[in-house]
Amino acid sequence: MTVARRTSALVIGTGVSGLACALRLARSGYRVEAWERGDVAHEVSSVAAVIWFPYQAGPRALVDRWALETLRELEQLAHDPTTGITLRSGVQWLPAGVEPDDLLRELPGHRELAASELRAGRARGVAFRVPVVDMARFLPWLRAQCERSGVTFVRREIRSLDEAVDACALVVNCTGLAPRELAPDRELFAIRGQVLRVPGDRAREFVIDEDAPEGLCYVVPRGRDVVVGGSATPGREDLAADTSETARILAGARRHLPALSAADVLEVVVGLRPGRPAVRVEAEVPRPGRLLIHDYGHGGAGVTLCFGCADEVARLAGRASNVVASDDVPST
Secondary structure, eight states: OOOOTTOEEEEEOOSHHHHHHHHHHHHTTOEEEEEEOSOOTTBHHHHOOOBOOOOSOOOHHHHHHHHHHHHHHHHHHTTSGGGOEEEEEEEEEEOTTOOOOGGGGGSTTOEEOOGGGOOTTOSEEEEEEEEEEOHHHHHHHHHHHHHHTTOEEEEOOOOOHHHHHHHOSEEEEOOTTTHHHHSOOTTOEEEEEEEEEEETTSOSSEEEETTOTTSSEEEEEOSSEEEEEOOOEETOOOOSOOHHHHHHHHHHHHHHOGGGGGOOOOEEEEEEEEEOSSOEEEEEOSSTTOEEEEEEOOTTOHHHHHHHHHHHHHHHHHHTTTTSOTTOOOOO
């Protein structure tokens, strides 16, 4: 899809979803402005592990499609070392009676572990290779790509969606948890996550175990460090590190990787995932001549879905192009 350069779009929110949408729209010919808050220290985009893995996101059919679309792009970006994306092999451990996700069969290197390879008290294991994303490198890279494509960034605290709709005829809402107040959306809720960083020489392959005796466990090597997690507590929003949770996370990780027993904890990080029964990627017409597209509620799969959802946003914008005044310009 190519549109006239005079058609403007306003993206609110500059986490990974907002940046992906801004980039897609800019490369499709839109003149894009992005509004961002100043403090993103605890936004999930900036503190996540991140490994490509659909987690805490639905509905399943749409999530699988968006996830695979994003996977293909991340795999291509992994060829560029400046993106912070690498392809890593690893294992998801499963208890008895739990089947592997059908989506995993689409992944490179997918195979069921032989009985001789099973450990950690698990009845099944599935090996595969997926992108691992160092967000400290990927987010600046993605932002730079937006800037090269003509996206203008404006620091602005948004108080209502009406404020954005007043400023531009085409608005994309990528504000994470903020739609609880901005929409308002009562289906959106916080999922607190806590992770640890340990030195990068402690693991080479990732581990995912959602049913470990100690609770959710994952180990994600990123080269410069290893992210060890984690937690997923719906409705909890405190951002202070929980020492008892840190101990539980370490116990679970050491059960899989004894080498972590002597690892120093470099940092404990807490973030809030935007949970929702269904990811919201949909368009509405708040008033004549205005189009508002929502892209939020990705749970623990923000990066996993980012480009697939951005493509969906671009499709929605293109299909509704007759709704939007083509000469509208964001006013800041």
